Amino acid sequence: MYRILLFLYRIRAFLLFVLLETIAIWLIVSNNSQQGSVFFNSSNRISAGILDTQTDIIDYFSLSSVNKALVEKNAELLAELEQYRKPADSIYFSLDSALEASYQFKGAKVINNSINLSQNYLTINKGSRHGIREGMGVFNEEGVVGRVKGVTKNFATVISLLHTELLVSSKISSSEVFGSIKWDGVDPKIAKMLYVPRHVQVQVGDKVVTSGYNAVFPEGIPIGIVLEVKPGPETNYLDITVELSTDFTKISYVYLVENNLAEELENLNLEN
């Protein structure tokens, strides 16, 4: 018995090594789930507080480009608003609840972002106190950014579209063909569109937008443009390369969207 203890004492450094590495592996695995578990990431109070202060300072350098993007978005929205203005010579009826707005939008500032690893995350400065919830869709004026992973009181982490395990339900806007956008981990400007069958005609330059099927994003938020179409290695599907419209290197403000009817939609899907 004494010998065993002596032996264990002699290899204590190795035992500690194994213990610490096991903890590390456990952390890696538990962090890999798509949602939840935000004890140890950049949205906790200390690290997010530091990052928030840092962005407050750095923000001044990107003000002009942010302003430019906002002006463009404003112009686009004004043009759209023109269609809804009532002409004076018509009578309008109010619509019923079936056509009520089912999406809610919120804005947030990005305080932390990475693009070069194969699983990238963003941190934003809004949390459960501001009504952010897990699973909300995130986009900016250019296109889709990602999806909320975990929420603390004042901050939230977002799975970036540049995450090799995030799939976004999408469609090619001209032909209404559905597929899934997935990043392959190489270039932050390029992603793949999966599950598009071979018989479909896809043209280079076609727009890819969100499909609105998975109740995360409303229909029609831009994702990118088809860059290349090849017959894929699997016999049934095309190998489509998409150039992402969002420039992930300079994201500073994002919008979050929540589908008010998401719960109802999910329940319906479960019942069937």
Next chain:
Amino acid sequence: MNSSKIFLLAGSFLLYFLVQVLMFKNMVIFGVAFCFLYVLYILLLPVEMKTIPMMLIAFILGLGVDMFYDTMGMHIFSLVAIAFVRNFWLGILTPTGGYDENLQPSMLNMGLGWFVTYSLPLFFLHHLLFFYIDSLGTNLFFPVVQKIVASTIFVFVMSIIVQLLFYRRRRGI
């Protein structure tokens, strides 16, 4: 180890950590060369530092860096491995006559040639582990190798520059 020494070690711990997460985090050259300079802190701990306290320091440092990188566990894993291996490696590289008392195994104390053989394999091991874990689940080979090699060289060059600028000979910081 006197108290001023411990104070210096703690101060440089904080400095390495903050510089890493606030500055070097956003400094990735061509999307492949990462600057994980905090590894240098573990490499430059005094020679007589025991493996167990060093692994605990590495664990805490890795945890802090992981929080900001949102890569929970990956930096811990690779940095603890480095801390475990370091003393063996130092033992193998012992110069004739052994190490001086209270020596910091830096380039200025030991010479450039010795520092290359000491730090380059350890940097390489750290980056190998880190980027291998990062690439699990994808079937990429070439981009990962590219990242490992580019980052190792970049961190090595940075570590030499930092030592020339901020360290002094024969005085453990």
